[in-house]
Amino acid sequence: MCGIIGYIGKENAVPIILDGLKRLEYRGYDSAGIAIMNEKGFEVAKQKGRLTALEELIKQRPIKGYIGIGHTRWATHGEPSDINSHPHVGSKNKIAIVHNGIIENYKQIKERLEQKGIKFVSQTDSEVIAQLAEYYYNGDIVETVIKTANALEGSYALGIMCLDEPNKLIAIKKDNPLIIGVAEHGNFIASDVPAILKHTNRVYYLNDKEIAVLTKSGVEFYNMDREPIYKEPEIITWSVDSAEKGGYEHFMLKEIMEQPRAIRDTIQSVLANGDNGKVIESLDVTRFSKFVITGCGSAYNAGVVAKYVFEKLCRVPVEVELASEFRYKDPIIDNNTLVILISQSGETADTIAAMREAKRRGAVTLSIVNVMGSTIAKETDYTLYTMAGPEIAVATTKAFSAQLVMLYLLAVTFARKLGKLSDEEERKLFSEIASLPDKVSEMLKNVDTIQKYATTCVGYKSIFFIGRNIDYAIALEGSLKLKEISYIHSEAYAGGELKHGTISLIEDNTLVVAISCCERLYEKIYSNVEQVISRGAKVLFIGNCIKALPGEKLEIVNIPVINELFSPSLSVIILQLFSYYVAANKGLDIDKPRNLAKSVTVE
Structure with a gap:
């Protein structure tokens, strides 16, 4: 550390x-x-x-x-x-x-x-x-x-x-x-x-x-x-x-703004006959009976998103494990398991330990890292490099986004190699992924709404994030970002779990951040929104399929339309900006949040 x-x-x-x-x-x-x-x-x-x-x-x-x-x-x-x-x-x-x-x-x-x-x-x-x-x-x-x-x-x-x-x-x-x-x-x-x-x-x-x-x-x-x-x-x-900060007040804001380039470069490293694409093509994915994804913090959250994408496209079971738990849980893996390890630094102590445990048990290991020459990059059987460049802020943004697109590209390629996608279906999905940099760039030109809304949120003691399906997965990252840099308690929940205990925490002027990019589940998540509003909550509603109209207790932020499997790459931009501006309005040291360090190299 x-x-x-x-x-x-x-x-x-x-x-x-x-x-x-x-x-x-x-x-x-x-x-x-x-x-x-x-x-x-x-x-x-x-x-x-x-x-x-x-x-x-x-x-x-x-x-x-x-x-x-x-x-x-x-x-x-x-x-x-x-x-x-x-x-x-x-x-x-x-x-x-x-x-x-x-x-x-x-x-x-x-x-x-x-x-x-x-x-x-x-x-x-x-x-x-x-x-x-x-x-x-x-x-x-x-x-x-x-x-x-x-x-x-x-x-x-x-x-x-x-x-x-x-x-x-x-x-x-x-x-x-x-x-x-x-x-x-x-x-x-x-x-x-x-x-x-x-x-x-x-x-x-x-x-x-x-x-x-x-x-x-x-x-x-x-x-x-x-x-x-x-x-x-x-x-x-x-x-x-x-x-360097390049004129920005904080590295975190600079790195948020650098995400179109980080995403584009990572995509090109796979699709433009780059080294990452060659590594993916060299892997015989047909031998694996399951995938295990492991990481810590935001890297783990990227794995939760990836589980939905891999299982939908590849029809192979996926387990997502916290690296700090994986090393102690006597995991059920063998030489027919692909273990995917995610780490920005490539030096995360728990992820290194998980990698070595996976190798000891005979699993094939593939890493997604951002640092050449790092321990994980050198020791895994296969290594994919994200093209985020140096990330200085403790709270990850561009490295997380690069991890997401690398996981999408991996899932689509694996699905084609497993015979689950035709060449034409693969091309269409790659085209959707390739559209992400421009869509993120457009979103970053229009941050006024979320910046203004964040100024009203500094007094909250707890903020809750909800979503369904893949929207729930990215809600985990939104909650983590907020607590990391604003010191506001936050939790993320699957929308369907509200009535199983969580709704007891909702009271007047509680803030709930709801995410809706799965159109088939819109009515379900909107029902959750109505339930919390009826109990006094205010709601920030983020999505690309929202039919509701703004109201006194309902703020809506629309994002571009894209295949729901890749929508986390867009909704996370709003979640990052929201966390950043809440923390900025509190006057906090955003790049160096208390008690945290960038690379967790000790257990």
Whole structure:
């Protein structure tokens, strides 16, 4: 969940690291810190709170050096505080580290080291790494890192500096992302590409238990036996501008507005003889007796939408599982099961665990990810890349929309390969999908109605979302978006379940958001709308088949007509905008909602 960056080179490391931390703050913002190694030894600045607090501290107490590490924290062990902030330095002031992950056996290591007289100052699991490395250090930092890593249980991405070897910056990872960037003026470690994109687009992706030794002039890679490894750099095609706000007040709004491009590019990657299309065509779908889709948060919600599409078109049973539950439920899967894993980052800890459990049981795995070189992308049997580009806001928008269209394309192609669709039917469905970018673009030109309506909604303590069939599936995402960034309690319900308990929560001036894009079920959902209005609720009614007229308690937002299977890609736009403008009117920090981080890389 945390963000780390390190630099060694010809330029002052401090502004480079601070700028990188700004671009990683979506990974955690409980505290931030920086450690610079120079002729004075380690100079460390750490501060609880947002990165601006650390910047102010460094203005008051300037530091300078040509090698350093930085960290922005999402707290797991130990409350947010200056002491618990990273970097951590061993008690001998010989080794400094930054850490993303969780050390599961830290208590045992800490007790052992304390018995040897080593004093700990923080509540974190991460300090154990610095103290243990100092304890093991014998004059060779690479050997020390190997020995330390072998003693750790859990997950980690580490940046390590040693005072006795001031010309080296060491990196190692296990089950957490870490990249190495190379530039003319120096070399970098980072949790994610945006942190270093201003300086270089040439990166190496570390595999688990690979060690990178960075100097000012180059990078060398080793395995845990200290044997050299040859690695090829990847060229990042994202532009620097794609990781900037571009004049928008928040990244979330910028990313909402970028959805036509993200959807179009993802569609083209399949239909225009792109790499994704080749991957899909190479898969023998006829061998599978069922599909299992798994993910967390919004990725799970995309899977719920996909269940309706796959079962309607392919006539194959589909199970949708929360990745955090899948790994513990003794799933019934075998080599005739296709497990589809969805993750924006490709580093979601629970989804990685679900993937490995599926592979252990013999299932075929296919991932839908947005980040090349990520753990899930590398380990699944088949990988499809969404073309959303970097997504900075914690609450996903464009990556979710790209996941949806990839799932549609997958379902249609599978249905044709299974003999459930003719070539002509496939073409018609692809044509509907291909119309989505233009329809989304038109919707984004007319946001005034939802923006204005959102201004009246900031005082609600609870908001309910209802829909039927696939409209219920996308209601789940609308509810999640609202609670993520507005801090208003919300729940999504299948419309038919109202009278089975939920309607007891409806009272005067409750807000209900209803979705209606399934024309065959319009009368059913409209009946639900009437029921909640009769009990005092106000209703925001979103859809493309609404026959009712607006009223004092009924606001209607019409969206373009499309095949109901693909309608979630349109209704979700209104749901995203609604959540965004409610949160904006409350004056909240939309890109960095409290207690949340972008990529959940720890359990």
